[in-house]
Amino acid sequence: MPYAPEYLHLVIPGVAFEALLYGRNSDDATGSGSSVEDQLATGRTLCGQNSWRITREFKDTDISASRHTSRKRDEFEALIDAITDGATTPGVRRIVVAFNASRYYRDLDAYVRLRKACMIGNVLLCYNGQVYDLSRRDDRKTTAQHAVDAEDEAEGLRDQNLRTASQQAKAGMPHGKAIYGYTRTYDMVNGRKRCTGQEEDERGPYVLEMLRRLDAGHTLGSVKRWLRSEPNAARLDGSPWAEDLIRMTVMNRVYVGERLHRGEYIKAVWAPIKGLETPQGRAMFFRVTEKLTDPARTAHRGTEVQHLMSYLGLCGECGDHARLRYLTTTGRRKNPTMACTEKQDTSIVEHLLNAYVEEALLAWFSNKQKARAALVPADDKVEEAVTATQRLINSYEEQLAEARHLAETFDEEAGRFKLSAASLAGMEARIEPKLEAERKKLQRFTGTSPLLLRMLNEDPESVWNGRPASAERSALPGLTLEQKREVIRSVVTVRLYKATTTGARKLEPGRIRLSFVGELGFRDRPLRAPATAPSRLPGPRAASSGTSAGSRGWAAGAS
Known part of the structure; x- marks a missing residue:
C-alpha cells in the first residue's frame, strides 16, 4: 500500500526528505508551458506542506510520453540520470514527485526504466498525492497497473486523434507543419487549441511572384537569388532558400486551395493564394508544375544554361530521342559546334544554327494571326x-x-x-x-504563358533582342537566354540532318528542319528512348524535292 505524504516521516523515521520535481505535457496550447508550471506548482505545495527540500526541477513541454512519439524527452532522461547518478547522503531519502502517473510515462518501457532507476537509487516515487516504495512488491504491482492504464489511455487518445485527423482531412482542413505563405487560425476549446483553417499572410505574394517568374522563363537559380535578396521572403525556419525548396514550394497544391488525402486532392477550406483563385491563375500554377516535372527540361544540364540550342535541337538522322549538344573548340574544330549526342555523326557550327532558328522564329511570330491561332485558345x-x-x-x-x-x-x-x-x-x-x-x-x-503572349502582342524582334531608349519610348531589355530557350521549346521543334556532301561550307536546303506548333512533326519534348519505328522526318534530299509532308519550308539557303 502507498504511504500518505503526511505520515511518511512516521513510516520512515530519522531521515530528511529531498524532492526531484517532474512536469510534462504533450499539447502546449498557448506556447507558455503553463500546464507544466501548474503541475510543478502543485508539487512545490506538496513539498512545502511536508518539509521536503526541492533540489531540482525537470520540465518536458509539448512532448508526448507514448510509444508513438518520435521526439526524445530530454528532461525525463536527465531525471533518470539524476536518480541513478545522485550521490547518497547519509540521513537523506530522495523522492521523485509528479502530478500523476501519466506525466512520467504512457509507455511500459519508460515505466520499467524509471522503476529500475528508483530501485537502484533507493528513491521513492510520488504521484496523485501518494508515495510508493518500489522496493516493496505490492507497490511495484500497483504502479505497474497504473502504467498499464496510462499506456491504454494514450492508445485511446491516439485512436481518437487518428479519427479526428481523418475527419478533418475529408473536410479539407489543414494538417501537419505550417505552410509558407499561410498562417493557421485556431479556436480555444476546453483549454486546447483547435485548428479552424489558415489564411494567407505577408509571405503569400512571394509565392505568387515565384510562380510568375518561373512562368516567364526565369530559372530556379535566378528565383533563388531574388528570394535571398528579399529579407521579408525568409523561410519560416530561417534556412536559406535553395532550388529544391523553391521547386517543392511552387508545386504544392495547397496554394490553389487543395489538400492531399489518401492519394487524392480534395477541395480545402482555405482560399487559394491571391492571384491563383482565377482560372488564369490556376492555369499558371499547372504550367509551372508541368515545366518543373518534365524530365526533358532538366536532363543533361543544370539550372543555368550557356547555349541557346543545347539539348533543344534534335538529330534528324538518329531520331527524336537524340539531341544536339554543345562541343567546345579543339585543334581540329575551330568553331563551337552543336552535335548529335548519340553518334556525333551530325553537327553544325553553333552560330549558324542559332541565327537560322532565331530568324525563322521571329518571322513566324510576325504572322500574328497564324501564331495566335496556334498558341492562344479563345x-x-x-x-x-x-x-x-x-x-x-x-x-x-x-x-x-x-x-x-x-x-x-x-x-x-x-x-x-x-x-x-x-x-x-x-x-x-x-x-x-x-x-x-x-x-x-x-x-x-x-492556357498560354505570359512570355509567349509578349511575343504575340508586341514586336517580336524588340521583345527578343531588346531595343535602345529613344525620345519617344524607354529602353526595353531583351529576353534572357533561358527565356529564349523557353520560347523555342514551346513553339518549334528543330531537327538537324547530315549534309549531302562531306565538308560542305554552306548550309544546304533542308539540313535544318523546323516544325512549328500545330504542324506535323512538332514535339513539345524529346523522346526519352529510341522509338521502335524511329520518329524522323525526311532528310534534306526529300526536302529539296518537295516531298517532306508536314515540315516547315524554312530550309537554309532557301528563298
Missing part, C-alpha cells in the same frame, strides 16, 4: 470549359457524400441502413473514376 471557351468541369466535379463529390451519409444512417423502421454497403461500393466504383478524370481534365487547362 479565353471565353477556356473559362467556359473550366467552369463546366468544376461544376461536374462538385456534382460528383456531392453525390458521393450523400451516398456515404445514407450508408451511415440507420433506418429504424426498415431495420437496416438506408443504403447498403454493396450499393455504396458500386456507386464509388462508377463515380470515382469519372471524378478523377474530370479533375485531371481541369489540370490540363494551362
Whole structure:
C-alpha cells in the first residue's frame, strides 16, 4: 500500500526528505508551458506542506510520453540520470514527485526504466498525492497497473486523434507543419487549441511572384537569388532558400486551395493564394508544375544554361530521342559546334544554327494571326470549359457524400441502413473514376504563358533582342537566354540532318528542319528512348524535292 505524504516521516523515521520535481505535457496550447508550471506548482505545495527540500526541477513541454512519439524527452532522461547518478547522503531519502502517473510515462518501457532507476537509487516515487516504495512488491504491482492504464489511455487518445485527423482531412482542413505563405487560425476549446483553417499572410505574394517568374522563363537559380535578396521572403525556419525548396514550394497544391488525402486532392477550406483563385491563375500554377516535372527540361544540364540550342535541337538522322549538344573548340574544330549526342555523326557550327532558328522564329511570330491561332485558345471557351468541369466535379463529390451519409444512417423502421454497403461500393466504383478524370481534365487547362503572349502582342524582334531608349519610348531589355530557350521549346521543334556532301561550307536546303506548333512533326519534348519505328522526318534530299509532308519550308539557303 502507498504511504500518505503526511505520515511518511512516521513510516520512515530519522531521515530528511529531498524532492526531484517532474512536469510534462504533450499539447502546449498557448506556447507558455503553463500546464507544466501548474503541475510543478502543485508539487512545490506538496513539498512545502511536508518539509521536503526541492533540489531540482525537470520540465518536458509539448512532448508526448507514448510509444508513438518520435521526439526524445530530454528532461525525463536527465531525471533518470539524476536518480541513478545522485550521490547518497547519509540521513537523506530522495523522492521523485509528479502530478500523476501519466506525466512520467504512457509507455511500459519508460515505466520499467524509471522503476529500475528508483530501485537502484533507493528513491521513492510520488504521484496523485501518494508515495510508493518500489522496493516493496505490492507497490511495484500497483504502479505497474497504473502504467498499464496510462499506456491504454494514450492508445485511446491516439485512436481518437487518428479519427479526428481523418475527419478533418475529408473536410479539407489543414494538417501537419505550417505552410509558407499561410498562417493557421485556431479556436480555444476546453483549454486546447483547435485548428479552424489558415489564411494567407505577408509571405503569400512571394509565392505568387515565384510562380510568375518561373512562368516567364526565369530559372530556379535566378528565383533563388531574388528570394535571398528579399529579407521579408525568409523561410519560416530561417534556412536559406535553395532550388529544391523553391521547386517543392511552387508545386504544392495547397496554394490553389487543395489538400492531399489518401492519394487524392480534395477541395480545402482555405482560399487559394491571391492571384491563383482565377482560372488564369490556376492555369499558371499547372504550367509551372508541368515545366518543373518534365524530365526533358532538366536532363543533361543544370539550372543555368550557356547555349541557346543545347539539348533543344534534335538529330534528324538518329531520331527524336537524340539531341544536339554543345562541343567546345579543339585543334581540329575551330568553331563551337552543336552535335548529335548519340553518334556525333551530325553537327553544325553553333552560330549558324542559332541565327537560322532565331530568324525563322521571329518571322513566324510576325504572322500574328497564324501564331495566335496556334498558341492562344479563345479565353471565353477556356473559362467556359473550366467552369463546366468544376461544376461536374462538385456534382460528383456531392453525390458521393450523400451516398456515404445514407450508408451511415440507420433506418429504424426498415431495420437496416438506408443504403447498403454493396450499393455504396458500386456507386464509388462508377463515380470515382469519372471524378478523377474530370479533375485531371481541369489540370490540363494551362492556357498560354505570359512570355509567349509578349511575343504575340508586341514586336517580336524588340521583345527578343531588346531595343535602345529613344525620345519617344524607354529602353526595353531583351529576353534572357533561358527565356529564349523557353520560347523555342514551346513553339518549334528543330531537327538537324547530315549534309549531302562531306565538308560542305554552306548550309544546304533542308539540313535544318523546323516544325512549328500545330504542324506535323512538332514535339513539345524529346523522346526519352529510341522509338521502335524511329520518329524522323525526311532528310534534306526529300526536302529539296518537295516531298517532306508536314515540315516547315524554312530550309537554309532557301528563298
